[in-house]
Amino acid sequence: MNSSILHFISPPIPYFLDCGRATFDIGERHITRNGIGVFDLIVITKGALTIGENDREWELQQGEGLILKPDAIHYGAAPCTSETEMIWIHFQTFGSWKEYGDMKECLDNQADLIESHKQIAYLNHCDVCSIFLPKHIRVTQKEMEVLNNFTHLDQEPQSMRNWKRQAAFQLFMQHLDRDLASMSDASAFLLAEKIELFIRQNYARNITNSLLQQELNYHPNYLAKCMLKIYGMTPIEYLTYYRIEQAKKLLIQTSWSVARIAEEVGFNHVSYFSSCFSKKEGISPSNFRMKFIGPR
Structure with a gap:
């Protein structure tokens, strides 16, 4: 119907x-x-x-x-x-x-x-x-x-x-x-959900396309195709998105430094974390925190 x-x-x-x-x-x-x-x-x-x-x-x-x-x-x-x-x-x-x-x-x-x-x-x-x-x-x-x-x-x-x-x-x-x-594309939905769940449970790890292939037993191109169809982003793009979402929570729920938060959510370099965060949110991590809890 x-x-x-x-x-x-x-x-x-x-x-x-x-x-x-x-x-x-x-x-x-x-x-x-x-x-x-x-x-x-x-x-x-x-x-x-x-x-x-x-x-x-x-x-x-x-x-x-x-x-x-x-x-x-x-x-x-x-x-x-x-x-x-x-x-x-x-x-x-x-x-x-x-x-x-x-x-x-x-x-x-x-x-x-x-x-x-x-x-x-x-x-x-x-x-x-x-x-x-x-x-x-x-x-x-x-x-x-x-x-x-x-x-x-x-x-x-x-x-x-x-x-x-x-x-x-x-x-x-x-x-x-x-x-x-x-009734839509059941296989794509199911696989995209598996990818999303794996990333949520392991986002602090060094997740790569090779690791996803090893864990989920599908070629990275197919994994990317399914994620793009259901989530509008590749697995690695979703990983960055999810890490930043977790960082936003830590920025307003803890007093941890930006460097520590970057490390906790899986970024190896605080400068790269700040760059990704600013690109996505249009504001630096420090200024994002200041919006909610004021200057420290």
Whole structure:
């Protein structure tokens, strides 16, 4: 099923707000509204619903869903021809997001969306990642079980209800994200994640293309191709990126010298560390620290 993709940057992970069920008799249609300020995930559990967003329309059958954007016009594009029931979930994010036509467009624009995210999210030194959600969803049996759990949670006391709803919502989002990844280039995603995990666990070591080939048993050219496709950078470029992200944390969480921080994150020479840091952040490590904790 071809669908555009909603690309979110996390953290923060998109968070649950409210949920419920709605029914439509024959001849009724979805209400028209404009700019409700939250994402509206709807899943049809019985019948069919024709719904529009701005200038696009979908006829959703049982077991299908749609994510409507917070800044768009939503409307019933046609009356229901049978009794229809749906589950709806409202959610939102503080982070950057954008709708793209396909996964290639998402990945091509990933770096720009991440940079935008770091300007509007809580901190500009957090370790971020992408979440990909299909706009038009074919809900699996396992995902439907998670959704139906929201109804059972109405019986929970208020002190526990929203905690469990948030957990169920995140599980549903995780299923959608992983399903979409598996339908794209699963082998590239899996290998890129292995490379990323190895770098995260070993970034202070002297990581080279030869070491990655030895550890992962793939030619460096193929490793680079997979990383470029999923992360928009080669393994060695990602290594430098990740080292600088770790250095940013140490700059504002410790009183260590810049030289010590450079060594801790895997740079052999403080001058090279400062050069890489300034090139990426547009500011020296010392001035970056001063922004957050003042002159020492």
